[in-house]
Amino acid sequence: MLRTVTPADTPQVVDLVVAAGMFSREEAGFLHEALLPDGDGGTCLVEDADDGAGLASVLFYRPEEGSERAFDLTMIAVRPDLQGGGRGAALVRHLEQDLRERGQRLVVVRTSGTPQYDRSRAFYRGLGYAEHTRVPDYWTDGDDLVLFTRRL
Numbered sequence: 001m002l003r004t005v006t007p008a009d010t011p012q013v014v015d016l017v018v019a020a021g022m023f024s025r026e027e028a029g030f031l032h033e034a035l036l037p038d039g040d041g042g043t044c045l046v047e048d049a050d051d052g053a054g055l056a057s058v059l060f061y062r063p064e065e066g067s068e069r070a071f072d073l074t075m076i077a078v079r080p081d082l083q084g085g086g087r088g089a090a091l092v093r094h095l096e097q098d099l100r101e102r103g104q105r106l107v108v109v110r111t112s113g114t115p116q117y118d119r120s121r122a123f124y125r126g127l128g129y130a131e132h133t134r135v136p137d138y139w140t141d142g143d144d145l146v147l148f149t150r151r152l
């Protein structure tokens, strides 16, 4: 079951995103601040693993700065051994339903063009997200920004 993250979950969120290959432990340090309830309208949800070994998944989305009624899907990760079982799709559908109910109109996803993210891009396409833009060398040299959106 999805529940709202608490500051005490942060080490487990870091473990999960590191295990999922999204960030190194150093890069994931920003989460200690990002996941604090800071009133910027961000939502972070986690799902406890049935086997008691930490978190099964995490989902973090927040208002897109400067856009009207648009949200950025900032982070989504499923524990590696639980991937491919429909959890990620269920998380995205949950986010979309939540945002629809809150009168939002657009979801924005910024991902990477590297081969490591081939499956992630396929995941968003499969969920009906449209791929619009590729910005060369955006994240770092050789790592393009790939932008997806979906109307709600």
Ligand SMILES: CC(C)(COP(=O)(O)OP(=O)(O)OC[C@H]1O[C@@H](n2cnc3c(N)ncnc32)[C@H](O)[C@@H]1OP(=O)(O)O)[C@@H](O)C(=O)NCCC(=O)NCCS
Pocket (backbone or CB within 6 Å): 020, 021, 022, 076, 077, 078, 079, 082, 083, 084, 085, 086, 087, 088, 089, 090, 110, 111, 112, 117, 119, 120, 122, 123, 124, 126
């Ligand atoms: C991307 C991610 C959240 C998808 O979650 P998931 O639970 O594996 O995805 P689902 O099982 O709901 O959907 C699988 C679909 O997405 C794709 N997919 C993406 N990553 C996959 C993976 N690691 N294993 C299997 N399928 C994957 C497949 O095309 C599959 O399509 P299908 O159902 O038609 O076979 C998850 O794989 C993950 O945490 N990846 C690492 C972190 C990451 O890349 N996050 C996104 C950064 S922008």
